Amino acid sequence: MNVFYEESGSFKVGTVLADNTTSLQVEAIHGKRSKIKAASVLLRFETPALNDFMNLAQKIADELDPDFLWECCAQDTEFESESLATDYFGHKPDPVEAAATLILLHSAPMYFYKKGKGRYKAAPPDALKAAIASQEKKRLLAELKTRYTEQLCTGRLPEEFKANIAQLLYKPDKNSIEWKALEAASTQAKQSVLSILENCGAIPSTHDYHYHRFLWEHFPNGIDFSETDRQLIPDNLDDLPTADVAAFSIDDASTTEIDDAFSITPLKLGSFRIGIHIAAPALGIQPNTPLDKTAAGRLSTVYIPGKKITMLPDTAIDYYTLGENRLCPAVSLYLEVADDYTVTHVENRIEKINIVKNLRHDTLETYFNERTLNKEPINQPFIKELRILWHFACKMESLRGKSSDTNNDKIDYSFDVENDHVTIKARRRGSPIDKVVSELMIFANTEWGRQLAETNIAGIYRAQGNSKVKMTTSPAPHQGLGVAQYAWISSPMRRYVDLINQRQLVAMIRGETPPYARDSDGLLIAMQDFETAHSIYSDFQRSMEYYWCLRWLLQENIQTIHAQVIKENLVRFEPIPLVMRIPSLPNIAPDTYVKLDIQSIDLLECNIQAKFVEKLAS
Numbered sequence: 378m379n380v381f382y383e384e385s386g387s388f389k390v391g392t393v394l395a396d397n398t399t400s401l402q403v404e405a406i407h408g409k410r411s412k413i414k415a416a417s418v419l420l421r422f423e424t425p426a427l428n429d430f431m432n433l434a435q436k437i438a439d440e441l442d443p444d445f446l447w448e449c450c451a452q453d454t455e456f457e458s459e460s461l462a463t464d465y466f467g468h469k470p471d472p473v474e475a476a477a478t479l480i481l482l483h484s485a486p487m488y489f490y491k492k493g494k495g496r497y498k499a500a501p502p503d504a505l506k507a508a509i510a511s512q513e514k515k516r517l518l519a520e521l522k523t524r525y526t527e528q529l530c531t532g533r534l535p536e537e538f539k540a541n542i543a544q545l546l547y548k549p550d551k552n553s554i555e556w557k558a559l560e561a562a563s564t565q566a567k568q569s570v571l572s573i574l575e576n577c578g579a580i581p582s583t584h585d586y587h588y589h590r591f592l593w594e595h596f597p598n599g600i601d602f603s604e605t606d607r608q609l610i611p612d613n614l615d616d617l618p619t620a621d622v623a624a625f626s627i628d629d630a631s632t633t634e635i636d637d638a639f640s641i642t643p644l645k646l647g648s649f650r651i652g653i654h655i656a657a658p659a660l661g662i663q664p665n666t667p668l669d670k671t672a673a674g675r676l677s678t679v680y681i682p683g684k685k686i687t688m689l690p691d692t693a694i695d696y697y698t699l700g701e702n703r704l705c706p707a708v709s710l711y712l713e714v715a716d717d718y719t720v721t722h723v724e725n726r727i728e729k730i731n732i733v734k735n736l737r738h739d740t741l742e743t744y745f746n747e748r749t750l751n752k753e754p755i756n757q758p759f760i761k762e763l764r765i766l767w768h769f770a771c772k773m774e775s776l777r778g779k780s781s782d783t784n785n786d787k788i789d790y791s792f793d794v795e796n797d798h799v800t801i802k803a804r805r806r807g808s809p810i811d812k813v814v815s816e817l818m819i820f821a822n823t824e825w826g827r828q829l830a831e832t833n834i835a836g837i838y839r840a841q842g843n844s845k846v847k848m849t850t851s852p853a854p855h856q857g858l859g860v861a862q863y864a865w866i867s868s869p870m871r872r873y874v875d876l877i878n879q880r881q882l883v884a885m886i887r888g889e890t891p892p893y894a895r896d897s898d899g900l901l902i903a904m905q906d907f908e909t910a911h912s913i914y915s916d917f918q919r920s921m922e923y924y925w926c927l928r929w930l931l932q933e934n935i936q937t938i939h940a941q942v943i944k945e946n947l948v949r950f951e952p953i954p955l956v957m958r959i960p961s962l963p964n965i966a967p968d969t970y971v972k973l974d975i976q977s978i979d980l981l982e983c984n985i986q987a988k989f990v991e992k993l994a995s
Contacts, residue, residue, distance in 0.1 A: 379427050381420035381434075381476050382413055388480060390430050393421075419479060419495055422472035430473065437477035441465075443485040447499055450489075455498045458482055487512065518554050525558030530566050534577035542579050546571075546586065547593040571981050583980040584797075587924060588684070591917050602690035605667045609696055614660060614706045617729045622652050625734040625759050626699050627741065627814050629791070634678065634687065634870040635699040638707070638732055639817060641762040647716035651769065653821045654707040654730045658689065658697040658869050659879040661706075664892050664899070668693065673903060676910040678871040681921040683794030689870055697870060701735040708879060708886070710821050718772040723824060725886045734758055738810060745809055767809050770816035777819070777859035790954045792925050799925045799932060801953050818867045819858060825882055826852060826864030834881050835895040837874045837904050839863045848874070848908045850900060874907050920983070926955040927978050927985055935975055939993065942969045961989040969995070 378393045380403060391403030394410065401418065404410045406427055425433060450461050462470035462478035470478065482489045482497050487508035489497040500508065525535050538545065538555055549556045559570045566573060571580070580586045592600065622640035640652035662669055672688050679686040687694060699705045707730045713722040736758065744757045750767065774780050789811075793800040804811075829836040830852040839846065840853035840863070852862035866882060869875040877893065877900065884891035893900040930938070930953075940948040946962040948971065949955070959973065970993040976986040 379422050379430070380413075380418045381422065381430070381472065381479075382417045383419060384413060384417060388419075388431075388476070388483070390427055392427055416494065420472050420475055425473065430476070433473045434476035434480055437474060438480040438484070441477065441481045443481060443488045446481065447488045447505070450497075450499050452499050452501075455492045455496050458495045458497060461497075522554050522558045522561065525555065526561045526565065529558060529562035529573050529577060532576050532578075534574075534579050538579070542574075543589070543593065546574065546580070547590050569982070575981055580981065584924065584928075586981065587921065587983070588681070595913060596686070600686050602671065603667075606671045607690045607692045609661070609692055614729070617706055617727060619704060619729045619731070620652070620654075620709065620726070622730065623733045624652065624654055624699070624730050625736055625762070626701075626732065627736045627810060628738070630737045630739050631793075633691075633698060634689075634694055634868075635735060636868045636870055637814070637818065637821075638699045638730065639762070639766060640730075641765055644713065648721070649714055649765065651712040651714055651766070651817075652730075653710045653712070653817050654699065655709070655821070655867055655879070656697045656699050656870055657706045657708050657727065657879065657883070658693060659708075659876055659883050660727070661697070662689075662693065662876070664880065672873055672876065673906075676873045676903075676907045677914055679914045679917065681918050682792030682799065682925045687871075688873065694870060699730070699732045699735075701732050703732055704729045705732055706730075708882060710824060712820070714769060718769045725825075725828075725882075727883060727886055741810060742808070747809065750809060763809075763813065766813045766817065770812045773816045773820055774812065779859050788954075790922075792922060794925065797928075799929050801926070801929055803952060819860065819863070822863050822866050823858075823860040825866050825878075826862040829864060829878070829881060829885060830862060832885055833895075834885050834891050835893050835897065835900055836864045836878050836881050837900065837907075839865055848904045850895065850904060872907070872911075873903060877903055922954065924980065924983055926950070926953045927980055927983065929953055930955075930975060930985070931978055931980075937972055937974050937990065938987075939970055940973050942967050942971060948973070955985075957985060957987070959987055959989055963989065965992060969993075 378396075379390060380393055380401065381388065381390050382403075383389075389405070391405050391411075391413075393401055394404055395402040396415075399415050401413050401415055402410065403413055422430070446461065446465065449464055450456055458479050459470065459475055461482075462475050465478070466474055479495065483491070487505060488500055490500060492498050525538075528535050534542075535555075535558075541555065544550070545555060545559070549559075551557075559573060562573050563570045568576075571586075574580055575583075620640075622642055624638040624640040626635050626638040628635055634656075636656045638654045640654065642650040642652070644650055662672070668689070671690075675686070675688045678688045689697075697706065699707065707728060709726045709728055709730065711724045711726065712720050713724075715721055744755060744760065745763050749755070750764070771780070787806045788803050789806050791802045791804065793802070826836060826838060835850060836852075838849050838852050839855060840849050841847075841855045841857045842853070844856075846855075846857070852864075854861055855863040864878050865872060865875045866878040867875065869879045881891045881893060883889075929935075939951045940959075941951065942948050942962070942965050943956070944967050946958050946960060947956065948959055948962065950957075950973075951970075962971065965971065972990040972993055973987045974990050976988055978985050
């Protein structure tokens with residue numbers, strides 16, 4: 378005796394070896410023996426032979442039409458599979474025909490709902506129609522996925538992808554047919570999804586890919602300013618007094634947001650007055666105005682090689698920047714300084730400043746540097762004033778206890794990108810230009826932070842303790858700078874916290890109620906949001922500088938390069954600011970120079986593979 382039975386959702390046949398009423402011991406075609414429940418048995422048969430039964434039943438089942446059977450069966454009640462087989466075949470079905478009917482019913486769940494052992498019920502017409510439509514949709518999607526995958530694997534971008542390419546690159550819907558096709562192509566071609574898209578021409582520029590990925594995440598509404606933001610708000614700056622000074626600024630050649638300028642006025646007995654003049658957008662951009670809300674959303678200017686995303690629109694920048702040959706509104710800090718460079722008095726003013734010259738690093742460095750400091754004065758713009766500021770800066774650095782700071786020996790790098798050609802320049806930190814600007818900014822931010830604290834006016838401070846830097850609304854020491862408190866105020870066109878602090882400072886100078894109370898939500902939220910944004914923007918700047926280092930290696934066709942060991946297998950390339958680990962580097966002492974072989978560079982993934990070649994002689 379043979380049996381046709383169901384086990385784990387599939388049909389099987391076997392020869393009965395023992396019948397124990399509630400259970401059977403059966404032997405399969407290939408000799409495997411198993412114990413099954415008697416309730417699982419659907420048919421018992423003697424013929425045909427066990428080896429032929431399933432093939433014959435499947436052959437008949439393949440010929441059955443589920444649509445026709447569904448129309449033949451009762452629509453509202455359950456039915457036995459054998460009764461349906463009888464109606465269909467016109468006679469009591471033999472075991473093969475009965476099994477074929479069960480196989481068909483079991484394989485067509487859209488048409489027939491299983492209700493028990495050998496019992497089924499026809500699907501309602503509406504449900505069947507929906508199921509068939511769904512199945513057809515799946516079939517069409519499968520065909521579409523196959524077509525997409527074939528095109529992607531052969532380097533062709535499907536036409537349907539073009540309108541949605543940014544979404545696929547930066548925030549893909551992983552349930553979409555496009556993404557599934559990309560994954561299938563990636564597996565088939567053994568390449569990353571990004572490489573597949575690049576091969577299809579969807580990523581024409583690796584730089585733009587990284588840049589737009591950042592914009593997609595952090596500037597989802599784009600970087601253009603609205604017409605409302607670009608409209609200047611009427612102010613009363615014409616009523617400001619004009620200072621009797623000739624001021625100059627010191628900035629990089631590409632700087633348009635010129636926040637600070639300086640002036641020197643001789644006084645009696647060898648003393649003099651130093652003016653530190655800060656651009657004053659707080660005089661016109663009032664809290665909670667449309668432009669203020671835009672600035673509060675951006676929080677800072679974003680800097681990357683060859684590009685920047687400004688916090689303020691160009692109309693506001695052009696109006697408030699300390700451009701040369703202009704009278705510009707400014708918040709000024711005047712320092713009366715004795716002939717030994719000791720500060721004897723400080724004074725605040727809100728005024729208009731005559732900016733005589735915008736000095737730029739590239740030209741200024743040629744005549745104001747370490748080599749020229751002790752030489753006779755030359756006929757160059759503001760060289761006398763610069764030397765006075767240099768001596769004052771050295772005195773202030775010494776008072777902070779930082780005159781021997783090892784940070785002054787570090788190298789800073791600038792990236793100039795023009796027409797996709799990158800130039801990387803190295804400058805030693807602590808040059809006369811750097812020291813003059815940084816010490817005067819430290820003095821202004823420290824002094825104005827002290828004044829805000831002493832007048833009990835809220836502000837946002839930068840503090841450092843135990844090597845940890847944080848933003849705080851309470852004045853606290855900044856150990857790294859060696860000052861009692863440090864409030865960011867000197868860059869109000871580039872940082873939103875500086876704009877907030879300048880508003881507080883202006884209110885203090887004018888004796889007005891400051892716009893932000895100490896427990897103001899606006900103050901706390903702006904501080905927290907700025908700290909987060911500043912970290913994100915800084916990370917992006919570093920990642921793009923890393924990218925342009927890789928571009929430089931390719932541009933200059935560098936095959937081998939020297940590097941300095943920092944520690945273990947971490948090295949710093951020469952002469953670019955590229956730091957990476959070299960797995961093949963043997964145990965070599967720090968500061969040793971080694972030669973590396975550049976094996977591969979992937980600009981899309983921002984990866985570089987390099988191999989140790991040899992240790993260089995010291």
